[in-house]
Every structure is written in structure tokens, then in C-alpha cells.
Amino acid sequence: MIRDFVSLLFPQNCLNCAQSLISEEQFICTNCKIDLPVTSDHKNPENDLFRKFAFEPKIKSASAYLYYSREGITRKLLHNLKYKGKKEIGKTLGQWMTPTLEFLEFDFVLPVPLHPSKVRKRGYNQSEQIAIGIAEVFALDVKSDLVKRKIATKSQTNKSKADRWINMENVYSEVHEDLSGQSVLIVDDVITTGATIGMLSQRLIQANVESIHLASVARGK
Structure with a gap:
């Protein structure tokens, strides 16, 4: 009432x-x-997103919940989340995603880090809000401080795939924790070339993580 x-x-x-x-x-x-333009990524282990990371055997799965288009519903939701201060959208999107992740086994959730300057400007990390929504459903921890973003890279929109990967080198701190035997779910808002998550995954692999699952709210068709 x-x-x-x-x-x-x-x-x-x-x-x-x-x-x-x-x-x-x-x-x-x-x-x-x-x-909502829901993908079927979770039903297809060899989906287009996973193929971006097939070179790394410790990445066991990759899926996006929605397709992204410039004029679609997905863009409007993410635009309000990232630029309009509506951080609650992130948690809700995370909760909506959970049925597509139920068949996975992971020990904790890791949001893709933002550089501190962007967090100060935005007031929060949108990927962390999504991760919180997922973690609450599965009763798991969100390890937001496991990896730090050291470099605030410029927009990658107009860069080639190769240049995006080069641009992400050394952007993340080392993981000062032994992750042996653990499985992690990395969460992002949008995955394009995969450069961001690819470099983040390498840091976790250096810390002996057992397996990695990737989940994003959206990806391009």
C-alpha cells in the first residue's frame, strides 16, 4: 500500500x-x-561471444543476456544505468540475468573494475551493481577489490580490435591472492571485442584461478 x-x-x-x-x-x-532482445548464449556453449575467448582454456563459458543495438531497449537501460545515475538498474539487470547462469558453478563474482576517476565521476561502478544483483541471488561474495584498474584508458569506440587489446595492456593491477581451486564469474555491462575482460582474465590466471566464466548484460549481434 x-x-x-x-x-x-x-x-x-x-x-x-x-x-x-x-x-x-x-x-x-x-x-x-x-x-527484450534476449540471446540464447547460455544454451549454446560455442556461441559467438565464447569464440572470442576460445584461445584461453581456463575460460569455460561466456554469455550475454541481451543483444545491444543503438536504438534498442538494451541501450536505454544501460544508458540510464551509466549516465543518468540510476544505479538500481544494475542490480535489477543482474537479477534478471541469473536464470541464464544457474547451470554454472563459481565461487565468487568479480565486476570489471573502473578507474577511480570514473567511479568518482559516476558515483559507482555499473558492473559492480550488476554483480551485486547476481551475487545476492546466489548468496556469494562480490570481490570488487581483488583487482584494481591502474590506467584510465580513453574510449575504444573508434579503435580496431588489435588496437583495443594493445590499449588494455598493463591496465590492471596484479592479484595479490592465491586463487588456486577457485572459479570466478566476471561480470561486465557490455562486451565488444573482449579486450577488457581478456586482460582481466590474464591477471586471474596469473593468480592460479581454476576456471573463469564470463557474463555481460549485453553484446552486439
């Missing part, structure tokens, strides 16, 4: 179609949620 009363005073609209949200709807209306 309290929630319904608050919604009357401060009505919320769907981030996609602008229709008024009703009780239990979060950020987008039910119709738009049904229309």
Missing part, C-alpha cells in the same frame, strides 16, 4: 515506451520486458 501511494505521488514511466509503470514493474513495463 505504501509503495502504491508513493507511486501515485511520484509516478514512474517505462524507460523505453514512457508508459506509466504499475506495481511490481521495474524500470520498464511488462510489454517492453517481454520484448
